[in-house]
Amino acid sequence: xxxxxxxxxxxxxxxxxxxxxxxxxxxxxxxxxxxxxxxxxxxxxxxxxxxxxxxxxxxxxxxxxxxxxxxxxxxxxxxxxxxxxxxxxxxxxxxxxxxxxxxxxxxxxxxxxxxxxxxxxxxxxxxxxxxxxxxxxxxxxxxxxxxxxxxxxxxxxxxxxxxxxxxxxxxxxxxxxxxxxxxxxxxxxxxxxxxxxxxxxxxxxxxxxxxxxxxxxxxxxxxxxxxxxxxxxxxxxxxxxxxxxxxxxxxxxxxxxxxxxxxxxxxxxxxxxxxxxxxxxxxxxxxxxxxxxxxxxxxxxxxxxxxxxxxxxxxxxxxxxxxxxxxxxxxxxxxxxxxxxxxxxxxxxxxxxxxxxxxxxxxxxxx
Numbered sequence: 001x002x003x004x005x006x007x008x009x010x011x012x013x014x015x016x017x018x019x020x021x022x023x024x025x026x027x028x029x030x031x032x033x034x035x036x037x038x039x040x041x042x043x044x045x046x047x048x049x050x051x052x053x054x055x056x057x058x059x060x061x062x063x064x065x066x067x068x069x070x071x072x073x074x075x076x077x078x079x080x081x082x083x084x085x086x087x088x089x090x091x092x093x094x095x096x097x098x099x100x101x102x103x104x105x106x107x108x109x110x111x112x113x114x115x116x117x118x119x120x121x122x123x124x125x126x127x128x129x130x131x132x133x134x135x136x137x138x139x140x141x142x143x144x145x146x147x148x149x150x151x152x153x154x155x156x157x158x159x160x161x162x163x164x165x166x167x168x169x170x171x172x173x174x175x176x177x178x179x180x181x182x183x184x185x186x187x188x189x190x191x192x193x194x195x196x197x198x199x200x201x202x203x204x205x206x207x208x209x210x211x212x213x214x215x216x217x218x219x220x221x222x223x224x225x226x227x228x229x230x231x232x233x234x235x236x237x238x239x240x241x242x243x244x245x246x247x248x249x250x251x252x253x254x255x256x257x258x259x260x261x262x263x264x265x266x267x268x269x270x271x272x273x274x275x276x277x278x279x280x281x282x283x284x285x286x287x288x289x290x291x292x293x294x295x296x297x298x299x300x301x302x303x304x305x306x307x308x309x310x311x312x313x314x315x316x317x318x319x320x321x322x323x324x325x326x327x328x329x330x331x332x333x334x335x336x337x338x339x340x341x342x343x344x345x346x347x348x349x350x351x352x353x354x355x356x357x358x359x360x361x362x363x364x365x366x367x
Contacts, residue, residue, distance in 0.1 A: 043076045044068055044295045045096035045104035049133070050084040053210060053240055054264060056107075057081070059284045060132075064105065067292035075296065084209050086110040086179070093117050096126075103127045103299045105291055108135040111181040111315065127298040131291050134181050136316060140298060141308050142324040143291045145282055147182045150329050151189020153280055154235060154259055157331045158190075159197040161257035161277035162233050166198050169232035172222045173204040174215050174245055176237035181315050186237050186261070194235065202231055207241060216244030223252055234258045239267030239279055246275050263332055263341055268352060271334050272360035281340055282329040290325055338366045 046064060048056045065077050078096060082089035086109045096104055097120065104121065106128050108114050118128045118137025127140040134142050159166045171194055176183030183206065194201055203222040207214045215236065222231070233256050234249070236242035242260035249256065257277040260267050270276035290307055297304050308323035332340050342349055353361035361367070 040100075041102065041299065042072070042074055043078055043099075043101050044299060045093075045101045045106075046077050046079045047089060047092055047096075047104065048079075048081045048107050049089065049109045050209070051081050052084065052212075053238070053262070055262060055284060060107075060288050063285055063288035064131075064292045067289045068296055071293060071296045072299070075299070082109050084109055086113050090117060093121070097121050097124055101126065103129065103295045105129045105131050105295055106135055107131045108133050108181075110179040111135050112179070115318075129291055129294055129298070130322075132182070132287065134312065134314060134322070136314050136319065138319060139314075139322050141294050141304055142312060142322050143287055143294065143308075144182070144324070144326060145287070145329055146326045147185035148189040148192075150261065150280055150282070151186040151191075152193050153189075153329060153331050154186065154237075154261060155190040155193025155197065157278040157280070157333075158233050158235055158257060158259045159193060161259065162198065165232060169198045170200050170202040170226070170230060171198045171233045171235060172219070172226075172231050173201050173235045174218060174237065174241055175204065175206045175235075176241075177208055177210050178206050179208075180210070183237060184315075190235055198233070202226055207237075210238060210240060212240045212244035214244075215241035216248045219245040219248035220251075223248065223254065228252055228254055232256055236260050238262050239264040239276075242267060242276055242279075243270070246270060250275075263346065265347060265351065268332075268337060268341060268347070269357050271332070271337065272352070272357050272364060272366075274334075274360075278331050278333045280329050281332045281346075283327065283344065287327055334360075334364050337364060342366060 048061060051057055068075055068077055080092040089109045104126060111133055114135040115137045118135060118139060121128055122138050130139045130142040132144050162169045175187045203226060205218045234245055236245050236258055239260035239262045242258050243266055246258055259278050260276060261280040263279050263281040267276055267279045294304050294307050308325050310324045310326055311321045312324045313320045341347055349366050353366060
């Protein structure tokens, strides 16, 4: 049976850090270079949204490029990172279409802005695969996670971290970027748990561009508004912002559970140290490799039905029955870092257990 999922109608992150390999606007070369003509039927465009979140350059890009090369040895990848700028990404997208690229993997900066781009691309015979975030427009396929469920996992993780004090706890919510279609789904899922699982959400802010610095400022404002004892836990939509939040809390001598998402190296180290309660681990490799396989099949004119068993609707409700594959995720705490992150090879123990974190790793059974 085909499963139908409606991806919200309200107004889909993460992370795992290394410097970006290309500046916005560069025609960064992929695993086969970019010297060929995009109209030769051997080129796939790859557009990622930003490089503040470490996952994109460290994991998503190399995994997608390697899988495309494994499936199509003479295929090339034309890569660009928009550095969180919508107009930059539009220029990158339009350039790929102009060059004759017939398949574009798009992780949008602003999902609402992409409708006209994707419509124009379709008119030119270009297939667009929405990666991680569901862009607006006649998308050929979409690969991501059940993002509302991830929000629920975040809410459940915070309630569990609060323990028997949860029902009497006030909570601060620091949500993701309004231009990211995943962010309202994370928020909706988290609210579905927190609205009944804790006493009250007493302060809530959306953070443009998922900025850790802005999250730090908003957490400082929350402390000023509520007082040091006016809240007992903090929901952070991702690990990057959790770092900024925890810095603000530490500055005021406040110790409360803070959750995150993305299983970033720094977030995992904060969990081991006891500064962060949990993160959400989303396996990037299957998401990235499935997307690469879809792109190669579309390039070759092959069917993709077995790779996209679900149908979704865009956030505006305008585009329906988009073929999709949605992966699950899980809560990671100090107790299961070894059996998840380390066991799956996301990070080696040697990268995680350095300096001040060695003792914490040993205590958690990570060697």
